[in-house]
Amino acid sequence: MLSQQAVTRQFIKAFQTDPELVVSSPGRINLIGEHTDYNKGFVLPAAIDKSINLAISRRKDEELHYIAIDFKQEFRGNISKLEKSVQLWPDYINGVLQQLKELGFRFGGLNIVLGGDIPAGAGLSSSAALECSVVYALNEIYRYDLPRLEMVKIAQAAENKFVGVKCGIMDQFASMFGKKDHAILLDCRSLKYEYIPLDLHQHAILLMDTRVKHSLASGEYNVRREQCEMGVRALRKIYPQVESLRDANRAMIEYTLKDVVPDVVYNRCKYVVEENLRLQVGCEALRRNDLVGFGKKMFASHTGLSKLYDVSCPELDFLVELAREEHAIIGARMMGGGFGGCTINIIRKSFINEVVDRMSNAFRKRFGEEPLAHICSISGGTQAVPGS
Incomplete structure (x- = not known):
């Protein structure tokens, strides 16, 4: 430092x-x-x-x-x-x-x-x-x-x-x-x-860095933007008020968009609309000091990023699955553009060392290299x- x-x-x-x-x-x-x-x-x-x-x-x-x-x-x-x-x-x-x-x-x-x-x-x-x-x-x-x-x-x-x-x-x-x-x-x-x-109280932010950076990232980022814009163009034909996916809701995605665009475009748009909703519900949980409720939204966010937006990778998915099995971790997801980088975890402070050791060992056995762990506060x- x-x-x-x-x-x-x-x-x-x-x-x-x-x-x-x-x-x-x-x-x-x-x-x-x-x-x-x-x-x-x-x-x-x-x-x-x-x-x-x-x-x-x-x-x-x-x-x-x-x-x-x-x-x-x-x-x-x-x-x-x-x-x-x-x-x-x-x-x-x-x-x-x-x-x-x-x-x-x-x-x-x-x-x-x-x-x-x-x-x-x-x-x-x-x-x-x-x-x-x-x-x-x-x-x-x-x-x-x-x-x-x-x-x-x-x-x-x-x-x-x-x-x-x-x-x-x-x-x-x-x-x-x-x-x-x-x-x-x-x-x-x-x-x-x-x-x-x-206020994390007895918890901390744990970042687990896969040390992976796939070459797909920059090109696929532009592809995702274009797929979202394609969805917006399709929605605007029926809902002129939709200027971006920010203006779309679940009903528009499920009952209009699904039938008029390729499945991959539907998946991308479905993720973005759901993620905006998840974030707002997650903020309500934080206002109530319900950190566990917020953590559930983080896990759901990763599922969407992996399955619908398709920007995760085996290393990130593996770390999040390990996190799901750790009682000391109340929420985890990939963070950033995707195809590598970090997972972000909310973890009980008293369990950090043993959890990091367990996850690092499992990751090394699977991928041949240990992730880097970083502890952060706000x-x-x-x-x-x-x-x-």
Whole structure:
């Protein structure tokens, strides 16, 4: 783990001065509501206690000097020529600078040191955390007076337009708006949001990383989007008010769509409509502090993702089936785009070690390699480190 103090020490060593500001920006989990974002539906993310820490100061010239402690890499550039880098990680910083530039905000050269403890490749959105830390830091030191939602949109645009990843807004939103012991019920159409209490008490969030990333993921993601859009086009012929699957209900899917589209399109649309309903019922359970009821919705979500949306894989399915057999786990599902990555589990704290050992051993016997286990708690969003 790279602490805020370690990042500050590295900054002083590299630039012979204290940073003007240190910002901490968290990774995120998504409790339920997968593949609903691009269908204008609902998601339920939360910020976690694993973050990117960024130390920053202004320069008197137009040069950009970045140091990434985790990668043991440096980058040098100039604000007059913001280009993509073969190292990739500088793109998330330069993308934010490019967006600010296009919006007319002025800034000079920068010294930046960054590091953190968000596990790489686990689907916890370290890229969104980095983008949020950069836009937040510049907003502070240059006094742009940007509201948080505008910073979220700039961070998302950096990833969409500069980095070239067509992500939705959930990752950046969760990182910026996170609240301790709360999840965020986010409406991906209106961007209205509500904090939902998530007091885990004797439970914790356990992520089991398959360490699998199938090459299908990016292409199949686009296929799923097109299948959902095909369903919407079919529904609009009868229900003109349906602009996205967000506007559809179960009756429309069962009594109209089923007869006019291929089975695969029907399955995709059925999953999205049911997932939006599951999320809302799950939020009601959390409001009642019924964590067990919420966990049942997580298991149901995985079944839908695996059987109807077809974005799971044998490794993810195996981990969720193991979770169903563990009395200490009250809910589990795959998290993220699919075809690999993590399962998210709500587990009783006192049983974590023995459950992880049992699941890891079973997984190794089946697939020849152990998954990685990460324990998370729910944290606040992007913020300046006190005293920096």
